[in-house]
Amino acid sequence: MAIPLTFLILFVSTLGIIAVTYYYAIERIDTRSQTLKVSMAKQSMGSFDEAVLSVLWQSSSSQTFEIDDCGGRLKVQPSTNLLIVNVTDNDSISDTIYDGNVGQVIYELPYSEASDTGLFLKGNSQSIVNQSSAVVTQLYIRHGTEHSEILLRYRPIASSATYETEDNKTINNLRIYVVNLNSSQNIESMGKIPLKFSCTEVEDTTTTYNVTHQVNALIVSASLDGVQGQVSVPITSNAGGAIINVELIVCGVKIEGWIR
Numbered sequence: 001m002a003i004p005l006t007f008l009i010l011f012v013s014t015l016g017i018i019a020v021t022y023y024y025a026i027e028r029i030d031t032r033s034q035t036l037k038v039s040m041a042k043q044s045m046g047s048f049d050e051a052v053l054s055v056l057w058q059s060s061s062s063q064t065f066e067i068d069d070c071g072g073r074l075k076v077q078p079s080t081n082l083l084i085v086n087v088t089d090n091d092s093i094s095d096t097i098y099d100g101n102v103g104q105v106i107y108e109l110p111y112s113e114a115s116d117t118g119l120f121l122k123g124n125s126q127s128i129v130n131q132s133s134a135v136v137t138q139l140y141i142r143h144g145t146e147h148s149e150i151l152l153r154y155r156p157i158a159s160s161a162t163y164e165t166e167d168n169k170t171i172n173n174l175r176i177y178v179v180n181l182n183s184s185q186n187i188e189s190m191g192k193i194p195l196k197f198s199c200t201e202v203e204d205t206t207t208t209y210n211v212t213h214q215v216n217a218l219i220v221s222a223s224l225d226g227v228q229g230q231v232s233v234p235i236t237s238n239a240g241g242a243i244i245n246v247e248l249i250v251c252g253v254k255i256e257g258w259i260r
Contacts (some may be wrong), residue, residue: 037070037071037072037109037110038070038109038110038116040068040070041068041070041071041072041107041109041150042121042141042150044067044068044070044107045067045105045107045121045139045150045152046121046122046139047065048065048067048105048152048195049122049137049139049152051063051065051195051197052154052179052197052253052255053136053137054197055197055198055199055253056136056179056199056251056253057199057202057249057251058199058202059199059200059201059202060198060199061198061199062196062197062198062199063196063197064194064195064196064197064258065194065195065196065197066192066193066194066195067107067192067193067195068192069190069191069192070107070109070110071109071110072107072108072109072110072147072149072190073107073108073188073189073190074105074106074107074108074187074188074189074190074193075105075106075107075108075187075188076103076105076181076184076185076186076187076188076255077103077104077105077106077186078101078103078181078182078183078184078185078186078255079101079103079182079186080101080103080104080225081101081102081103081104081153081224081225082099082100082101082102082223082224082225082226083098083099083100083101083102083156083178083222083223083224083225084096084098084099084222084223085097085098085099085128085156085176085178085220085221085222085248086220086221086222087218087219087220087221087246088218088219088221089211089215089217089218089219089235089244090219091211091213091215092209092211092213093209093211093218093244095207097176097205097207097246097248098156098176098178098248098250100180100182101182102153102154102178102179102180102181102182103153103180103181103182103184104151104152104153104181104225105151105152105153105181105255106144106149106150106151106152107149107150107152108144108146108147108149109141109144109147109148109149109150110147111147116141117141117142117143117148118140118141118142119140119141120138120139120140121139121140121141121150122135122137122138122139122140123135123136123137123138123139123140123155124138125138125227126155126229127155127222127223127224127227127228127229128155128156128157128158128220128221128222128224128229128230128231129155129156129157129158129231130157130158130159130160130231130233131157131158131159131160134157134159136154136155136157136177136179137152137154138151138152138153138154138155139151139152153224153225154178154179154181155222155224156176156177156178156220156222156224157176157177158174158175158176158177158220158231158233159174159175159176159177159233160174160233160234161173161174161218161233161234161235161236161244163235163236163242168238168240169238169240169241169242169243170236170237170238170242170243171242171243171245172218172235172236172237172242172243172244172245173245173247174218174220174233174244174245174246174247175247175248175249176220176246176247176248176249177249177251178248178249178250178251179250179251179253180250180251180252180253181253181254181255182252183200183252183253183254184253184254184255184256185254185255185256185257187255187256187257193257194257194258194259194260195255195256195257195258196255196256196257196258197253197254197255198253198254198256199251199252199253200252200253200254201251201252202249202250202251202252203248203249203250203252204247204248204249205247205248205250206245206246206247206248207245207246207248208243208244208245208246209243209244209245209246210241210243211237211241211242211243211244212240212241213237213241214237214238214239214241214242215235215237215241215242215244216234216235216237217232217233217234217235218232218233218235218244218246219231219232219233220232220233
């Protein structure tokens with residue numbers, strides 16, 4: 001009886017060790033697989049951004065792109081991401097020059113123990129930038145409703161003002177660039193997704209301010225999805241004041257499904 005019982009104990013113990021080892025091996029492989037998918041999603045969204053940037057400011061230009069299957073879900077949301085842009089000299093100028101939704105793109109990541117939440121893949125947390133750091137893209141990882149997600153959106157850029165003198169009056173020209181995705185299709189899909197990006201239009205609107213006092217700077221502030229930020233643009237003026245031309249350039253980009 002002792003020999004069969006010993007073999008039975010050894011057999012059961014071996015099966016237990018195999019089962020535990022198999023469980024942890026499968027779990028380790030699954031964890032590595034999910035980490036690889038997250039890494040693929042980061043690269044794919046970076047390429048997505050490059051495809052959008054390739055059509056900016058070029059009316060009627062287009063580009064096709066296929067986002068990889070990274071185990072997550074792509075969401076193109078054209079009716080979100082409210083942008084409000086204001087200009088002020090803290091005296092006589094105080095105007096809202098843009099107020100509307102500019103859209104955003106989200107890639108909902110598969111579950112992963114390490115998804116780098118809070119990491120900026122491109123750009124930073126500032127809701128508006130000037131010419132010295134003109135990266136229009138905000139691409140970063142944040143907590144989503146259920147999973148971490150990669151958020152792609154575009155923030156305004158305020159260029160430094162150039163100036164000239166005419167009839168003893170200093171003329172300053174300031175440009176503010178805005179990328180608008182709100183003409184895009186509302187897309188929510190998984191797997192490989194073929195897409196088309198098109199620059200639908202570039203709108204140029206100029207507002208002129210004729211101030212009679214000396215101005216040192218124009219403050220351009222932006223609220224992007226509730227996040228506030230501002231930049232200060234130097235203004236050249238004299239005792240008689242200055243003329244300030246604020247040029248708003250809005251590039252409309254349409255993202256839509258594409259059939260090869």
